[in-house]
Amino acid sequence: MIHQRAHSKSSSVSPSGLCGEGATNEKAAQAAGVNVATLYRWQKQPEFKAALDQAGDEALKQANARMPQTLSIALDAANRIMNDPQAPAAVQGRVALGVLNAILKTQDNLKRRSAGRGENADHIRRRQQPH
Secondary structure, eight states: OOOEEOTTOSSEEOGGGGOOTTOOHHHHHHHHTSOHHHHHHHHTSHHHHHHHHHHHHHHHHHHHHHHHHHHHHHHHHHHHHHTOTTSOHHHHHHHHHHHHHHHHHHHHHHHHHHHHHHHHHHHHHHHHSOO
16 A cells, blocks of 8 residues: 655654545645645556545445445435425425436446546556557
């Protein structure tokens, strides 16, 4: 595993420690005890970027493992609201749109992540080729 040493800390920073659900670079830098510019600099290093991608993949894998149960619960709740004759039509519509938006956003995120992983691999291969 790739580690970067924070100048202000005596401990090393692991890329997996910088991954979190919805973590921003600013929050990750703060958690690591470094300036956000230092984190950006680390992210430009191919080995650190690859380790960060791997940690992100693992976080995504864990989220995907939880998704069926969570999705089932959410869809059951949405279904109850959308079929409740007492629920206002506006609420039923917002619930339906929320479900559709979540599905579309998830699909978009998966496509972007997959495309980004391919671009990063191409970049690393180009840097490793002799000039």
